[in-house]
Amino acid sequence: xxxxxxxxxxxxSAIHRLNPLTKLTLVLTLILLxxxxxxxxxxxxxxxxxxxILSVIGKVAKEYFxxxxxxxxxxxxxLFIMQAVFQPIGEEIIFHFYFLDVTQESLMFAFRxxxxxxxxVSAFTLFLLTTHPSELMxxxxxRGLPGQFAYxxxxxxxxxxxxxxKAQTIISAQRSRGLDTESTFLKRAGSIxxxxxxxxxxxxxxxxxxxxxxxxxxxxxxxxKTSFHEIPxxxxxxxxxxxxxxxxxxxxxxxxxxx
Amino acid sequence: xxxxxxxxxxxxxxLTKTPALQNINLQIDKGEFISVIGANGAGKSTLCYALAGFxxxxxxxxxxxxxxxxxxxxxxxxxxxxxxxVGLAFQNxxxxxxxxxxxxFEEIAFGLENIGVPREQMKSRxxxxxxxxxxxxxxxxxxxxxxxxxxxxxxxxxxxxxxPKLLVLDEPTSQMDPIGTREVFEVIHNLTQSGMTVVMxxxxxxxxxxxxxxxxxxxxxxxxxxxxxxxxxxxxxxxENGFGVSRYTSVAREAKKQGxxxxxxxxxxxFEAAEGFKE
Numbered sequence: 001x002x003x004x005x006x007x008x009x010x011x012x013s014a015i016h017r018l019n020p021l022t023k024l025t026l027v028l029t030l031i032l033l034x035x036x037x038x039x040x041x042x043x044x045x046x047x048x049x050x051x052x053i054l055s056v057i058g059k060v061a062k063e064y065f066x067x068x069x070x071x072x073x074x075x076x077x078x079l080f081i082m083q084a085v086f087q088p089i090g091e092e093i094i095f096h097f098y099f100l101d102v103t104q105e106s107l108m109f110a111f112r113x114x115x116x117x118x119x120x121v122s123a124f125t126l127f128l129l130t131t132h133p134s135e136l137m138x139x140x141x142x143r144g145l146p147g148q149f150a151y152x153x154x155x156x157x158x159x160x161x162x163x164x165x166k167a168q169t170i171i172s173a174q175r176s177r178g179l180d181t182e183s184t185f186l187k188r189a190g191s192i193x194x195x196x197x198x199x200x201x202x203x204x205x206x207x208x209x210x211x212x213x214x215x216x217x218x219x220x221x222x223x224x225k226t227s228f229h230e231i232p233x234x235x236x237x238x239x240x241x242x243x244x245x246x247x248x249x250x251x252x253x254x255x256x257x258x259x
Numbered sequence: 260x261x262x263x264x265x266x267x268x269x270x271x272x273x274l275t276k277t278p279a280l281q282n283i284n285l286q287i288d289k290g291e292f293i294s295v296i297g298a299n300g301a302g303k304s305t306l307c308y309a310l311a312g313f314x315x316x317x318x319x320x321x322x323x324x325x326x327x328x329x330x331x332x333x334x335x336x337x338x339x340x341x342x343x344x345v346g347l348a349f350q351n352x353x354x355x356x357x358x359x360x361x362x363x364f365e366e367i368a369f370g371l372e373n374i375g376v377p378r379e380q381m382k383s384r385x386x387x388x389x390x391x392x393x394x395x396x397x398x399x400x401x402x403x404x405x406x407x408x409x410x411x412x413x414x415x416x417x418x419x420x421x422x423p424k425l426l427v428l429d430e431p432t433s434q435m436d437p438i439g440t441r442e443v444f445e446v447i448h449n450l451t452q453s454g455m456t457v458v459m460x461x462x463x464x465x466x467x468x469x470x471x472x473x474x475x476x477x478x479x480x481x482x483x484x485x486x487x488x489x490x491x492x493x494x495x496x497x498x499e500n501g502f503g504v505s506r507y508t509s510v511a512r513e514a515k516k517q518g519x520x521x522x523x524x525x526x527x528x529x530f531e532a533a534e535g536f537k538e
Contacts, residue, residue, distance in 0.1 A: 134361055147373075155358030162353075162403060209354035212313055214369075216347040217357070217417060220339045223375030228368040228385075230378065 006157060007128040015058035019237040020136040021143065027123045029244040034119040036251040038258035043115035051122050060129040072121045076114040083110035133157055138227045147225055163203065170198050261286035262456055263425065268324035270305065270314055279305040281480040292451045294467040294488070295460045297477035298501060303460045306477065307429045310458055312341035328425055343374060346423030350430040352410035356402045363413055364398040370421045388420035392446055407434030415443065426450070428459040444470050464492050464505045468527035476502060493525035507532035
């Protein structure tokens with residue numbers, strides 16, 4: 001039970017070496033481009049060509065495609081079907097199912113939206129695969145994100161698996177005392193409190209100790225925090241970030257122009 | 260003037276009726292190794308929290324009297340300033356892991372990052388502290404993947420690395436094996452030799468007898484007895500009031516009743532017991 005709740009895969013690639021903020025800007029740009037460009041095929045190109053290429057550059061192609069096939073594709077397919085069937089637009093009916101009409105327009109619309117979702121989720125997947133959470137937080141803290149906020153984000157990621165392990169211990173402990181967790185629905189529902197109670201109250205009690213522990217290590221110190229890890233932020237990073245922002249601006253202007 | 264000075268300290272937690280600490284007067288010199296013993300609820304942890312600034316700054320409640328460390332009164336300081344001089348490690352190691360770090364090395368550096376130690380110094384300080392407590396080999400492990408005893412060492416190291424003037428330890432070896440306990444006591448002993456002051460709550464009386472300069476026995480929030488380990492830990496009064504004593508003391512006490520123990524003074528450690536029975 002020592003797994004971490006992090007997708008990060010430690011490898012050395014051009015994308016891994018980018019500053020976390022640059023990567024975050026890239027993700028944001030991809031998403032905004034997918035939603036803002038007036039050109040119909042933009043999200044498709046991003047989803048099918050551009051992001052997979054990035055995953056190869058980032059040396060995480062295998063992990064990326066596994067996630068894409070298992071998680072992103074089924075979700076996007078579901079969204080596509082729902083939107084294609086329930087979108088009441090268009091004239092030219094392709095087929096007809098009871099009271100539901102599927103038109104060419106609704107198909108096009110649903111297809112693009114599904115692609116947008118794929119861009120959004122897969123861009124984030126790529127980000128998570130190539131960025132260590134503590135690196136991201138140190139970098140954002142250095143740029144002025146409150147330390148408390150960063151702490152909450154990171155410690156949640158670490159503490160959740162621990163809570164899971166503890167829940168498992170409580171379940172075993174209560175079952176060994178004869179708590180029924182496997183029979184009828186009503187009985188199982190009734191056994192929720194003896195399981196959740198100790199977990200919640202136990203965790204609340206722990207919060208105080210943890211607060212003392214981090215306080216004892218100067219967590220609320222008014223000194224400017226330093227960071228052990230040096231997070232690279234090259235001039236290339238800065239150039240890339242500004243170009244991405246420029247790209248976002250262009251797509252916003254184009255979007256307004258066309259509407 | 261003493262390095263640590265507690266004057267008529269009385270403290271009551273919020274929402275409780277009886278004070279957790281009553282009229283504590285205690286002076287501790289620089290470099291002393293003080294051991295605190297007492298039953299559950301005797302006020303040991305509260306005393307630790309008081310020295311470490313968490314009483315009253317964190318727990319609130321009613322306080323009267325004075326807590327002074329190195330000439331500064333706790334009441335005139337803030338918690339974040341106080342923790343730089345006074346380090347606290349306590350019993351449950353799991354809750355002392357910050358959760359913000361993915362390796363033991365980073366975990367130990369966490370305190371240094373918080374108080375703004377420059378990066379160049381951080382590495383050498385962390386490495387030095389890990390070497391001291393013998394956990395250099397754990398540097399790249401996840402703090403959550405360690406055993407209880409190892410986590411306790413990490414918790415101790417995380418405080419040591421901040422180089423406090425006063426180190427307050429509340430049962431820091433509770434999950435360690437005998438060898439680990441011995442090593443931790445030796446480390447702490449060496450630190451006091453180089454001028455660090457240590458206050459440690461501990462039940463392992465044989466080790467206290469071996470290393471501590473002074474023992475403080477707490478009962479119901481007050482100091483019940485205070486003095487050299489060899490005097491306090493063998494006192495009849497202590498045994499009659501339900502304090503735990505070393506098994507060697509118990510054996511020799513029984514032997515004395517039957518005329519088998521000839522010496523005036525009872526032993527605490529195995530060595531003392533063996534010497535005594537030889538006579």
